[in-house]
Amino acid sequence: MPRPKQEEDLRLLAKISKMYYEENLTQDEIMERLQLSRSKVSRLLNRAHERGIVKITIVPPPGLFSELESELERQYHLKEAVVVEVEESASQATVAREIGNAAAGYFLRTLQDNDVIGISWGTTLGEMVAALQPRSAPGAHIIQLIGGLGPPESEIHATDLCRRLAQLLRCKLTLLPAPGIVDRSEVKNMFLSDSHVNHAFSLFSSINVAYVGIGSPAPDSVIMRDGSILSWEEMNSLLKKGAVGDIALRFFDDMGHPIKNEIDERVIGISLEELRRIKRVVGVAGGPQKVNVIRGALRGGLINVLITDQMTAQQLLR
Numbered sequence: 001m002p003r004p005k006q007e008e009d010l011r012l013l014a015k016i017s018k019m020y021y022e023e024n025l026t027q028d029e030i031m032e033r034l035q036l037s038r039s040k041v042s043r044l045l046n047r048a049h050e051r052g053i054v055k056i057t058i059v060p061p062p063g064l065f066s067e068l069e070s071e072l073e074r075q076y077h078l079k080e081a082v083v084v085e086v087e088e089s090a091s092q093a094t095v096a097r098e099i100g101n102a103a104a105g106y107f108l109r110t111l112q113d114n115d116v117i118g119i120s121w122g123t124t125l126g127e128m129v130a131a132l133q134p135r136s137a138p139g140a141h142i143i144q145l146i147g148g149l150g151p152p153e154s155e156i157h158a159t160d161l162c163r164r165l166a167q168l169l170r171c172k173l174t175l176l177p178a179p180g181i182v183d184r185s186e187v188k189n190m191f192l193s194d195s196h197v198n199h200a201f202s203l204f205s206s207i208n209v210a211y212v213g214i215g216s217p218a219p220d221s222v223i224m225r226d227g228s229i230l231s232w233e234e235m236n237s238l239l240k241k242g243a244v245g246d247i248a249l250r251f252f253d254d255m256g257h258p259i260k261n262e263i264d265e266r267v268i269g270i271s272l273e274e275l276r277r278i279k280r281v282v283g284v285a286g287g288p289q290k291v292n293v294i295r296g297a298l299r300g301g302l303i304n305v306l307i308t309d310q311m312t313a314q315q316l317l318r
Contacts, residue, residue, distance in 0.1 A: 100127020121158035122213025146269030245293025256300010
């Protein structure tokens with residue numbers, strides 16, 4: 001008695017699937033052995049997927065976090081998330097170094113020769129630039145997003161980061177020749193009247209990708225370390241207004257909304273509104289101190305690419 005057609009079809013689906021996935025035969029070899037057309041072999045393999053005869057499981061190698069990345073991208077509507085492994089007991093400096101290394105890899109992978117790239121400042125961005133290998137991109141253009149903060153000789157100083165990055169890429173560079181924050185708004189207005197400063201500001205609208213550090217108001221954070229950028233009195237005022245952290249000294253709350261404060265009137269650099277207009281904004285940050293501020297930046301749409309560590313990623317998804 002002949003087999004029912006449905007059973008015969010299932011038998012053929014299973015046979016072709018076994019030959020292709022377990023015996024590693026090519027579609028052409030299956031075509032020859034079973035006397036089928038190549039298009040029919042392809043259709044039958046697709047049908048085997050649809051019927052559940054073939055189920056493909058992707059097992060990431062140790063140290064890769066594909067599921068965490070996908071969940072971050074879904075939950076926060078990100079263009080991409082990159083999650084790197086760090087030891088649970090790692091110091092903030094180690095976390096910054098590992099994330100910086102990953103950011104360097106992302107930077108080179110996504111770099112286009114005509115990119116106009118904005119750079120802010122910070123320890124993790126410093127690690128990113130330190131990890132970069134030279135790559136010729138003469139059509140690229142590096143633009144400093146905020147004036148100088150901290151000691152000018154520091155490797156996390158925005159001017160130094162931009163200059164080193166432009167040297168690595170052998171590309172055009174526009175610096176913002178001003179301090180990142182001044183004592184009074186009148187002094188800021190004087191700087192803004194300078195043609196070189198004004199030119200840098202005019203280029204913000206042409207930036208298509210920005211790399212930004214994300215700061216938190218911890219006692220050992222870069223902005224609070226020596227009191228040369230902000231005083232604790234100023235920081236406490238921001239905290240009372242709901243600030244959780246900053247990007248380029250622009251403070252925001254846990255929903256990513258800008259905090260209105262007089263410090264804003266003294267900062268010489270890109271605003272959060274201007275930052276949101278940039279097509280791709282890459283936040284490079286991690287560590288337990290940064291969870292709330294990263295979450296705020298994600299909620300507010302201030303960044304749409306995140307490079308972080310696996311423990312921070314897990315906290316962001318809770």
